[in-house]
Amino acid sequence: MMDSPRTAVSNPPVQPMESNLTERDLIRRSATSELPTPERQLTPVAKLIDVSKCIGCKACQSACVEWNDTHPEIGANVGYYTNPHDLTEDMFTLMRFTEWVNPETDNLEWLIRKDGCMHCADPGCLKACPAPGAIVQYSNGIVDFVHENCIGCGYCIKGCPFNIPRISKVDHRAYKCTLCSDRVAVGQGPACAKACPTQAIVFGTKEDMKKHADDRIADLKSRGYANAGLYDPPGVGGTHVMYVLHHNDKPHIYADLPDDPKISGVVQAWKGVTKYTGLAAMGLVAAGAILHGVFGRANRVQPEDEENAEKLVDSAAGHREDA
C-alpha cells in the first residue's frame, strides 16, 4: 500500500488492513509541546473541489452522512437550496448556493460551493485548542479531531478562519470533516470524492491535484473565465482542500469564502503574547467551560468570555509592541 492514497476512485477493501495513519505520523497535536519527530513523511494529500464542474447535487453531503453515520436533522425550507442551513455536528460538508449576476456580462451565475474543513497546513483550530490531543495533524496534511480528548470549549471554531467546526448538542464535542481519515488510513479517498458524480471533487496527492487544477483552469480560461484560478490560500499555509474557482479574483462571491483567510487575531496574538496575559485569557475561557460543564450544558465559549479574552489579548499584544 502506498503511504497515501492517490485516488478516491477505487472499491474499498473488506479484508483487515493495517492503518497507515498512526500516532507516529502526527506532526502537530493540540496543547502538546513535545511531539516525537515522525519517522516518516507521508505524501501530502489534497481534495480538489472544482466549483465549475459542480452541479450542486449534494451527493457529497449524502455520502458524508452515510460514511460517517451522522444523523442530520430534517429541517424546513426557508427559501434556499442550502440544506441544512449551516454546517452542523451531523453535516460536515454543505453545498452553499449563491445566485450571482455577473456585472460584466449581466448573466446569472449560480455559484455552488461545497463548504467544509479546508485542512489548513497551518490549522487555526489546532492552535487554538487547549485540550491536549483533541486536534491532531498528520504528515499527509489531514487535520483530525480526536473526540475523546475534546472538552467542547469551542475554541477551535474561534481559531478557524473558515468557521467550520460545530459542537454537538448531544455530547458537547466538536465535529468537522475528517477528510475521511479512516478511509485514507486504508488507502481510500474520502467518501465525498468517491461519490461526486461529475468528479468536481477529486482526491490525490497535493502535487497531482495542483496539476489537475492547472488543466481545469486552462479549460476555464478557454471558455472566457479570465480570472479562473486555484484557491490554496497562503494565509493559512495553503490547504489540503482546494478549490478551482471561475472567479478566483473574488472568492467572497462564493458564499463568503474568505479572500485572504488568516488565523484569527486572537489566536495569532497568543503566539507572541506575554505569559501572564495569555494565561489569563485562556483561564477565562477554561473557567467558562467549567461552569457550563457543571450545569450540564455545552462547554461553549460564551460571548462574554470571548470578549474578555480578546480584550486581554489585545492589550497584551499592544503591550508587547510597546515593549
Place this chain on the structure above:
Amino acid sequence: MTNSWTDIKNTDLVVVMGGNAAEAHPCGFKWVTEAKANRGAKLIVVDPRYTRTASVSDYYAPIRQGTDIAFLNGVMKYCIDNDKVQWEYMKAFTNASYIVKDGFGYKDGLFTGYDPEKRDYDKSTWDYVLGDDGFVTTDPTLQNPRCVWNLLKEHLAPYTPEMVERICGTPKDKFLKVAEMISECSSPTKTMTSMYALGWTQHSYGSQNIRAMAMLQLILGNIGVRGGGMNALRGHSNIQGLTDLGLMSHLLTGYLTMPTEKDVDFTTYMSTRQFKPLRPGQTSYWQNYRKFMVSFQKAMWGDAARADNDWAFNYIPKLDVPSYDVLRMFELMYQGKVNGYICQGFNPLLAFPNRDKNTEALSKLKWLITMDPLETETARFWENHGDFNPVDTVSIQTEVFQLPTTCFAEEDGSLTNSGRWLQWHWAGGTPPGEAQHDTYIIAQIFLRMRELYRKEGGAFPDPILNMSWDYADPNEPTAEELAKEINGRALTDLMDPTDPTKVQVAAGKQVLNFSQLRDDGSTMCGCWIYSGNFNEQGNNMARRDNHDPDDTGAYLGWSFAWPLNRRTLYNRASADLQGRPWDPSRKLLEWDGSKWTGYDIPDIAPTAKPEDVGPFIMNQEGTARLFTRGMMRDGPFPAHMEPFESPVANVFNPEMRGNPVSRVFETDVAQMGLSDEFPYAATSYRLTEHFHYWTKHNRVNSALQPEFFVEISEELAKEKNIGNGGWVRVWSKRGSVKAKAVVTKRIRPLMCDGKPVHVVGIPLHWGFTGSAKKGFGPNSLAPFVGDANIETPEYKAFLVNIEPSTAPQEATV
C-alpha cells in the same frame, strides 16, 4: 437512448432541452462533463428555469414551457437557410426525396383532413406517391415541389427568429446564438447529442417535441454516430425494461402490438403487420414479425398454442379503444366502472394528474391491492391527514391490501437502463419482516386463481389453465428461469436453414438470439428483442468485463444490450455511402469490401452492401422519416401548438386550444382553466436531492431537501407581495396546494406575444407519508389530459394562480 451513457463522452455539443440531466441523472451527466473537460465540448441548456444543468452550461437560453416545437422548427429553418445541412447524409438516409400525395397541406395551425367533431384527422393524403412497382416515387434532385424536403421547407418558413421570440419568449439574440452553435454540428466531423426527458414528453404534443429534435439531428447527420443520437433519459431504473417487455395496455413484448377488435383472427392480425419494403432492396426487419409473434404465443401458452388454433391468438384480449392507459382507467374508475385495482410499486395518488379526481376514483373501488417496499400515499388514500389528505375515511368503502415486497437489495435479476443495457444484479441483504419477492406474490395469486378455475370453472378459463408455468417451484419462479424464458429456446430440433442435414439448435436448448426464431411453433421466446440475454453461453446480462478497446465507450463485454448486444442504434449511418466513417477519428463501423467491421455490432446485415441497403432497417423505407406519413395522430411534421392551458393564444390559430386531436374526457373539459383566472404558467419537475416519492422516506435525502416549495421570480414575488421562505397558496382549476416560496433569480418573466409571462415552478417529491415534512405534489394542480399519440399527461405546462398564505393544517384527532 439511441446511444449509451458512456458514448456521450464522444460528443462536441450537448443540448439539454426538455430535461435536466445534471439534476435527474447526475452520474450519466458525468459524461457531459467528461466531454467538456476532454474534448472541449460545449453544453447548451434551453429551459424555462436556470437549472443546475444550466449552472455548468456554456450557454443558457430561456424558453416558455410548451413552445419547444417552435424553437426547434426555428433552428431547423436556420440550418437550412444557412446551408448548415449534412447534405450527403440527409439525402441518402432520410425520406427527403420522397414524393407526397397531392392534397396534403397545412393551414391555420392544422393539417389537411381535420374533423373538429371527431377531434381527429382524415390522414389519407398524408402519404407517399407509390409507383406501379409498389415502391415510393422519389426525386433525388430534390427539385419536385411535392418532395418531402420542399414541403418541409415550406412548413418551416414561418418559424423566423422573430416568430420564435414571439412564441417562446426567447430573446432573438439568444435564440440565434443557440441556432448558430447547433448548426456547426452539420459538419461530418462534429456531432451533437440531444439529452431529453419528461420536459419534452409531458405535453399534449410531447411526441412531436421529440420528433422535431430527431428531424434536426437527421438534417445535421447526427443519428447513428458516436457522440450523437436522440437520448431519452428514462426516469425509473427499469421503465425501459417494462416498456420493452410490453407492460402497457397497447403492447405485447418487444413492441409487438396488442390486437384490436378489427383483428378478428390471426391472419387478419398479421395482414396489417407484413411490413413490405417501400424501396427496393430494403431490409424492413419487421417482415419477421410472425416469427416473433408465434414464438411469443408459445412462451405464453406452450403446447396450447398450436397452428390449428391460430397459436392461441384468442387468448390475448382485443382492444376496443386505442388503449386502456392510466388516464382512461382512472376516468373509468371515476365513473364507477372499475371494481379492483392492483398497484405494484406505483403510487398513482401522487403520480397521475388531478389528485382530487384520483381520490374520488380510488374511493369508488371495491378493492385495492398495493405491492411496495415502502408506505405509499395510494395505500393510505383513505386516511385523513388534514389539509394534506382531507378525506372522509368512514365513507370510503374500499377494501385495501398492502403487501410488503422486497427491494433491489434483496433480489436477483436484471434492469434495463436508458442505454438498453440489461444488467444483472444479485441480492445482498435479507428482506425485512415478512416482505416477499414480487414474483412470489404474483405466483401465489395466479396459482390460487388457477386452482379456483380448475375447481369451479368460470369465464374463459383457457388462458389461465393453459398458461405456461413450468417452473421448478411454481410457487416462486426464479429470476434465472424467467430470464431464460425471455431469451427463448428450441422446442424441437431446429435444422440449419443453409444445411438442412445439420441441427442448428437441439430441442430444449436456448436459442442464440432472435435470428433463430421460427414461425412454425418450433421455438418459444418471451421477448424477441431481448433474445440473446441468457443463451447457452450463459447469463450474458451478468457479464462484467469493462475493457473498452480504443476507448470508444462501447463496453461490449459489460452486461448485454438489446438488440444483439448492439450499443448504438442505426450505427450503419456512422459511415457514408461507400461505408467509410464520416469522421475517421470517431469510427464506429466500416465496410471492408465484404462486410461491416468496427467497434459495435452492426445495425444492419453484416454483409449488406453500403450503397444498396439503408441504415434504418426497422423502417419499410430503409431511411429515416422527416415526414411520418399517417403514423402520428397530430401530423406528419411537428407544428407549433399551445398547451391546453396557456397564457397566450396560438399565433397560428387563436381558436385552437391545446393539441387539436388529444383525447379530452367530458368531465375534464369543465376543469380546464383560462389565463384571466389563472394567469401564471406552471411547470413541474424533479429535484436532484430526491427520487419521485421514494426518497422522502429516506432520512438522508429528507434532510437535504426537507420541505415542499414552489419557485417564482423576484418580479412575481414583488408583484404578489410574497416573501422568500414564506407560505403561499397555489391553485388551479382542479385543486389547491400550500407551499413554501423560493424566490429566485433563476426564473425570469418572459415576454411572449407582447405580454409578460410569469413561470411558477413546482417540484414533485412530497406527500403525507415518510420522513420529510408533509406536503403536496403538482398533481393536485395538473390537468387530466395527455399526449395525442401516447397519453402522457400534460404536467409541464398548465395554469395556476398564487397568493401569500399560511401554513397548511395537520389532521385534528
Place this chain on the structure above:
Amino acid sequence: MNVDLSRRSFLKLAGAGVAATSLGAMGFGEAEAAEAAHVRPFKLTTTTETRNTCPYCSVACGVIIYSKGDLRKGEAADIVHIEGDADHPTNRGTLCPKGAALKDFVKSPTRLKYPMHRKPGSDKFERISWDEAFDRIARLMKDDRDANFVATNAAGVPVNRWTTVGMLAASATTNETAWATFKFAKGLGIVGFDNQARV
C-alpha cells in the same frame, strides 16, 4: 519567536492556577492521559460484498452492497453500507445524492414488513397473514372476472377482455419480475395494464 508554539507549551509557560485547574476539572489534568490519536476503525472490514444496481433512475449505476453475513452461505445478511462500484463503466464508483444514501432507503423507517388489510370504512390497517390475503385476493379477482369478463363483442368476435380490474406494474422491478407480471396480467385478460413510463 517560535511561531509554532503549541497550546501545550503555552499553558506550561503560563503555569498558573486557573487554566490548570479548569483543565483538571475537565479530566485533563494530565495531558499525557489524553487518548492517543487514532482514526475510526475501518467499518467495512470483514463485510460481504455484493454487486447490485441502483434502483432509482435509468443511468443504472453499479453499486456494491456491504453486509454483515453472506446470503450465498445461507446466512442472514444485514446491509451496513452501500457504495458506488468503481469498476462500473458508467458511474465509475460515483453516486448521486439518492444513490449515495441507498442504505437508508433499504432501512427506511417506513419500509413495509407485514401484509396489512384495511376493512371498508375503517381508519386503520390491521395485520393479515399472507395466506389469508392471497386467498381473499384470488377470490375477489375471480369473482369479478367471472362477473364482468367480455368474451365477445356485438359482432360475435371473441375479444376476451377484462376491463373492470386494472393493474399498474412497477417500473423498478426486474425484467424477470416484469415478465412474470406480464404473463399474469395479459393472461387474465386485463387490458387496463400500464407502467410508469409517462409519469
